[in-house]
Amino acid sequence: MPSDTTRRGVIAGALAAGIGGLTFTGARELLEQFAPLSGRAWDAADRTPSSTVESPYGEATLRFDADGVPHVEADDEAAAYFAVGYAQAFDRLFQLDLQRRVMRGQLSEVVGEATLEDDEFHARMDFAGAAEATWEHVAETPAGRLVEAYADGVNRVIETEQLPLEFELLDYEPREWTPVDSMLMEKQISWDLTGNFGELRTALVADRLDEGVAEDLYPERMDHDVPILREEVLESAERLDGGGDEANTDAADASGATTASIEGGSSQSDERERGADPDAAVGAGLTRWLSKYESPTGVGSNSWVVSGEHTESGLPIVAYDPHLTLMAPPLWYEQRVETPERSVRGATFPGVPFVIAGANDAGTWSFTNVGADVLDCYAYEIDDDGERYRYDGEWREFETELRTLDVAGGDDRDITLRKTVHGPLLEREGRTVGVAWTGHTATRTTEAIEEYGRSEGLEDLLESTRKFDLPTQNLVYADADGRTLYYATGKLPIREIDGEAVAGNRIFDGSAGEGEWEGFTPFGESSWDGFVPFAEKPHAIDANVLATANQRVVDDPEHYVGVDYAAPYRGARIYDRLDAALEGAGDDGGDAPGSTDLEFHRKLQADAYDLRADQLLPELLAALADADADTDGRLEDAAATLEGWDRGMDRDSEGALVFARWMDHFRRLTVEPQFADADLDESHYPGDWAVATLDDDSDLYDDRSRAETMVAALEAALEELDDEGWERYGDWNTTRAIEHPFAVEAPFFDYDERPLDGSRATVNNYRVASGVGASWRMVVEPGGDATAILPGGNSGDYFSAHYGDQLDRWIENEQKPMERETDADVAVEFTEGSS
Amino acid sequence: MTGPDSSDSDASGGASGAAGSSATDTLTNRSAVALERVRTEPGPHVAAVAVAVALGLLASWLHWAGLLVGGALVGFTAPSLPRAVVGGLGFGAVALVVFALSLGDATLTVLEMTPVVYLVVASAFGLPVLGSLARGLE
Numbered sequence: 001m002p003s004d005t006t007r008r009g010v011i012a013g014a015l016a017a018g019i020g021g022l023t024f025t026g027a028r029e030l031l032e033q034f035a036p037l038s039g040r041a042w043d044a045a046d047r048t049p050s051s052t053v054e055s056p057y058g059e060a061t062l063r064f065d066a067d068g069v070p071h072v073e074a075d076d077e078a079a080a081y082f083a084v085g086y087a088q089a090f091d092r093l094f095q096l097d098l099q100r101r102v103m104r105g106q107l108s109e110v111v112g113e114a115t116l117e118d119d120e121f122h123a124r125m126d127f128a129g130a131a132e133a134t135w136e137h138v139a140e141t142p143a144g145r146l147v148e149a150y151a152d153g154v155n156r157v158i159e160t161e162q163l164p165l166e167f168e169l170l171d172y173e174p175r176e177w178t179p180v181d182s183m184l185m186e187k188q189i190s191w192d193l194t195g196n197f198g199e200l201r202t203a204l205v206a207d208r209l210d211e212g213v214a215e216d217l218y219p220e221r222m223d224h225d226v227p228i229l230r231e232e233v234l235e236s237a238e239r240l241d242g243g244g245d246e247a248n249t250d251a252a253d254a255s256g257a258t259t260a261s262i263e264g265g266s267s268q269s270d271e272r273e274r275g276a277d278p279d280a281a282v283g284a285g286l287t288r289w290l291s292k293y294e295s296p297t298g299v300g301s302n303s304w305v306v307s308g309e310h311t312e313s314g315l316p317i318v319a320y321d322p323h324l325t326l327m328a329p330p331l332w333y334e335q336r337v338e339t340p341e342r343s344v345r346g347a348t349f350p351g352v353p354f355v356i357a358g359a360n361d362a363g364t365w366s367f368t369n370v371g372a373d374v375l376d377c378y379a380y381e382i383d384d385d386g387e388r389y390r391y392d393g394e395w396r397e398f399e400t401e402l403r404t405l406d407v408a409g410g411d412d413r414d415i416t417l418r419k420t421v422h423g424p425l426l427e428r429e430g431r432t433v434g435v436a437w438t439g440h441t442a443t444r445t446t447e448a449i450e451e452y453g454r455s456e457g458l459e460d461l462l463e464s465t466r467k468f469d470l471p472t473q474n475l476v477y478a479d480a481d482g483r484t485l486y487y488a489t490g491k492l493p494i495r496e497i498d499g500e501a502v503a504g505n506r507i508f509d510g511s512a513g514e515g516e517w518e519g520f521t522p523f524g525e526s527s528w529d530g531f532v533p534f535a536e537k538p539h540a541i542d543a544n545v546l547a548t549a550n551q552r553v554v555d556d557p558e559h560y561v562g563v564d565y566a567a568p569y570r571g572a573r574i575y576d577r578l579d580a581a582l583e584g585a586g587d588d589g590g591d592a593p594g595s596t597d598l599e600f601h602r603k604l605q606a607d608a609y610d611l612r613a614d615q616l617l618p619e620l621l622a623a624l625a626d627a628d629a630d631t632d633g634r635l636e637d638a639a640a641t642l643e644g645w646d647r648g649m650d651r652d653s654e655g656a657l658v659f660a661r662w663m664d665h666f667r668r669l670t671v672e673p674q675f676a677d678a679d680l681d682e683s684h685y686p687g688d689w690a691v692a693t694l695d696d697d698s699d700l701y702d703d704r705s706r707a708e709t710m711v712a713a714l715e716a717a718l719e720e721l722d723d724e725g726w727e728r729y730g731d732w733n734t735t736r737a738i739e740h741p742f743a744v745e746a747p748f749f750d751y752d753e754r755p756l757d758g759s760r761a762t763v764n765n766y767r768v769a770s771g772v773g774a775s776w777r778m779v780v781e782p783g784g785d786a787t788a789i790l791p792g793g794n795s796g797d798y799f800s801a802h803y804g805d806q807l808d809r810w811i812e813n814e815q816k817p818m819e820r821e822t823d824a825d826v827a828v829e830f831t832e833g834s835s
Numbered sequence: 836m837t838g839p840d841s842s843d844s845d846a847s848g849g850a851s852g853a854a855g856s857s858a859t860d861t862l863t864n865r866s867a868v869a870l871e872r873v874r875t876e877p878g879p880h881v882a883a884v885a886v887a888v889a890l891g892l893l894a895s896w897l898h899w900a901g902l903l904v905g906g907a908l909v910g911f912t913a914p915s916l917p918r919a920v921v922g923g924l925g926f927g928a929v930a931l932v933v934f935a936l937s938l939g940d941a942t943l944t945v946l947e948m949t950p951v952v953y954l955v956v957a958s959a960f961g962l963p964v965l966g967s968l969a970r971g972l973e
Binding site: 007015032036038 | 897898954968972
């Protein structure tokens with residue numbers, strides 16, 4: 001009996017401990033999520049859309065093709081966009097909600113304190129306020145009704161359909177989607193492409209490094225001859241009436257002698273006090289904080305067009321691959337909409353109703369980033385209490401608003417938003433800066449994009465482009481009539497100090513009214529009076545061959561555009577290949593000499609030839625030849641590998657691996673000593689072009705010559721290869737950087753890791769360090785054939801067959817047809833009704 | 836009228852209490868006999884296990900603690916504690932199979948959900964086994 005009692009006691013204890021442990025620890029939450037049969041995660045495992053959905057906007061059909069691309073057809077545009085909202089929400093609802101939470105500063109409400117700092121930035125920037133101002137304008141346009149229908153379609157999914165897995169894991173339900181949320185997506189895209197605090201970083205670097213070194217490492221102009229509008233383009237293309245001659249104008253003189261003013265303020269700049277110290281805005285803490293929210297490193301894109309003179313079909317061809325953050329699911333969503341007004345297919349960002357880059361029956365359009373300067377920083381004289389700032393000869397109260405940031409599982413935080421006449425005021429560690437950004441006002445881009453989808457040719461599209469207020473993009477277009485177009489979209493500010501046009505890459509004295517944007521009303525409707533007139537922006541009509549790769553737009557712009565251009569490696573390579581193909585040289589091009597076909601352009605998108613190697617390898621090999629022989633012969637072996645390498649950044653290449661790792665070490669060893677002394681971390685390292693073009697006698701090589709640095713970098717690279725066990729480029733250059741937002745907590749959301757071709761300098765662009773690369777590829781003959789591919793899949797539903805079904809094809813750039821028809825069965829029938 | 840009725844009621848209450856006690860004893864004895872048959876005779880054992888599994892699955896569908904309950908119910912049909920633990924494991928296996936069937940095409944995707952799938956398997960077996968230990972409290 002005593003033994004029975006003991007046994008029972010032990011078992012009872014084990015049961016109590018087990019059940020208590022499961023109930024009162026984190027295990028309970030895990031079991032509620034994932035226990036077989038009852039786990040709420042499994043509710044999301046079998047999502048299928050309702051076969052019939054009532055729509056207040058009328059009848060429509062929704063089909064999903066073999067790649068999960070939705071095809072919406074309707075007789076009424078609003079009925080179609082209700083279905084588009086439904087399709088996007090069904091496939092990408094978590095992405096929609098996550099993005100708006102980020103932009104509204106409401107992420108901590110569901111994920112906790114970890115994102116509180118991010119929320120503070122987004123709340124202080126008041127992107128939501130700018131979106132509200134934009135919606136006030138858009139609501140009154142034809143696009144407004146379609147955006148409302150779209151929002152209602154999204155809400156139908158929220159109300160009636162099973163939510164995706166992410167919501168089950170975080171255990172929350174999304175709020176109602178509003179048209180303002182869609183405007184917020186426009187702001188997000190624009191911010192990701194143009195949000196740049198470069199002037200703060202440049203000022204910090206200039207403050208901490210020798211002036212000469214800073215100028216060498218961050219040149220305002222890179223010395224190359226392959227701008228987008230190169231000589232051949234300027235000579236052959238047409239320009240609008242009223243536009244100047246960009247090849248023969250002076251930037252400052254041509255901008256006109258207007259007097260800067262901000263609406264509501266004074267234009268008497270000579271009466272203003274000059275009391276603010278721009279250095280007051282320069283601080284490592286503030287700059288580091290703001291840098292976290294700028295465009296991700298490497299964001300850029302390729303696009304090019306050749307006219308029908310250079311294609312086998314006689315139609316122009318446009319090729320496009322935007323290099324944005326790669327993620328699971330992809331940033332882009334492919335869709336097709338067919339109504340009596342439009343027949344359009346292409347990619348958009350979830351949350352945006354209309355195709356952003358794609359093709360209709362009349363033409364095809366694409367966008368790459370200009371790198372224009374549309375954000376200015378202002379320093380102010382602020383009173384001791386921090387409540388007023390000096391402006392227009394008087395002390396002004398900041399416009400303030402109390403905002404509460406909700407925090408899941410933590411204390412909510414109250415912050416006070418402050419604004420000046422220029423825009424939001426940002427503060428960190430005692431440093432303060434005012435920000436003016438062209439997105440902080442009502443913008444008409446949604447109107448423009450909506451009109452693109454039903455445009456009927458170049459003239460039509462050009463008219464709509466006048467409304468494309470932001471972001472600043474290189475628009476490349478071609479139509480079925482054989483016409484081509486390049487236009488720099490977006491509003492370009494003109495800054496003046498004492499009536500003289502100045503560049504915007506500096507911190508302005510906000511108290512003195514320096515560099516203000518005339519006709520700009522933050523968080524209201526702007527007249528844009530003082531901005532670069534449309535006809536004077538860079539453009540080219542009916543160019544034969546034109547390539548954009550984020551390089552300098554034009555050598556001598558009529559007006560200041562910006563300085564944040566990409567190195568010319570990609571632009572030069574694309575132009576080289578196009579020139580060779582059109583001249584009928586080599587094996588490039590189509591079957592007919594001097595012509596190209598779609599396949600040629602797809603191959604060019606996959607081109608992994610690295611021009612950095614052309615620039616640096618001869619110098620490195622010479623340095624190795626002059627270096628003392630190493631004891632184990634590794635340097636000699638590496639030199640032989642590099643010498644025999646074809647300079648292609650291919651996943652199976654050993655030479656590509658050695659070069660890629662050497663490049664990073666060479667850059668680090670070049671700048672590290674001085675940067676470490678100046679307390680500048682890796683985020684301030686210069687680009688490859690600056691390092692590649694540094695002189696031997698640069699101060700950076702005072703202690704170790706450039707040749708010695710090259711050899712030391714190779715030794716460091718080889719040691720790293722040994723340590724890591726990498727043998728081929730694809731061992732290091734993989735898809736591991738492509739992550740889902742829950743990558744840390746739930747890594748199963750990520751795609752399987754695969755080796756990749758391409759580097760940050762190649763046309764086939766991929767940055768393993770930041771996970772930026774070709775986020776969408778398309779090649780289109782307007783009115784003819786078209787193909788496209790996504791880096792993942794069209795569905796964001798983890799359990800969908802289309803979650804990652806395009807990834808392998810994306811790696812090989814095997815694009816799928818982008819047809820504007822489908823024989824798929826109707827998945828959802830939208831019927832007239834109000835529920 | 837009230838007093839006698841009340842008194843009668845008390846008396847009859849006491850009488851019925853005694854009768855109830857007897858009935859309870861009878862019921863307990865019958866239950867013990869039935870449980871013994873369930874644990875020793877093949878036919879009743881299979882039927883009881885089937886009912887236990889069905890009830891356990893139903894409970895598991897509603898809440899993760901149902902896996903504990905399922906393991907305990909199956910365990911009570913076992914003739915010994917070790918057999919109860921084996922029964923708990925068996926119930927876990929059945930729960931996993933039913934779970935896989937309920938997922939349909941998504942099963943393969945769930946298998947790729949590491950480390951979540953480990954938790955699924957561990958809880959499918961661990962919780963019923965824990966529940967089956969209740970057999971040892973008799």
